Amino acid sequence: MIRSHLSLCSLLLLVVVLSGCQFFSSDKKVSADHERFERIVQAVETLRSAYEQQKFDAVQKLMLPLQGFQELEGQIQRDFDTYAAISLHVAIERIYIKGERIKVNVRWEGAWQRSPEVAPVTDSGHGVWVWSGTKDILLAGVEGAIPFGKADR
DSSP states (O other), X not given: OHHHXXXXXXXXXXXXXXXXXXXXXXXXXXXXXXXXXXXXXXXXXXXXXXXXXXXXHHHHHTBOOOTTHHHHHHHHHHHHHHOSEEEEEEEEEEEEEETTEEEEXXXXXXXXXXXXXXXXXXXXXXXXXXXXXXXXXXXXEEEESOSTTGGGO
């Protein structure tokens, strides 16, 4: 009885070890959901970086061609025309995915500087950046406090 119990425990241990090896295998494929999640995170970082570097074309490429974005694009362009330097930090707090619609809750803080002689304007806030897509992740809307359009405030 003890011997069969030990054999059963040894067999279970062997199964756990082998399945663990498969779980930690380096050639395990990344799931499609995880790849999409990484594309979402990259899209947020690309938008932050393009805005900070004042690359208007790069910002536009991240936006869906929606009529409502004309105002946002104008605000961003005025920021670029007004400030010599922009520093923006964005932290993702939560990501909601429902079909092709993605809501990314962000916390941001930034500094907008007109010239080196003038102290920068600083601000921070929370907002929701709404994205759309599965392969290509594009900005579809913004809600709440946003860092864009600082020159208009």
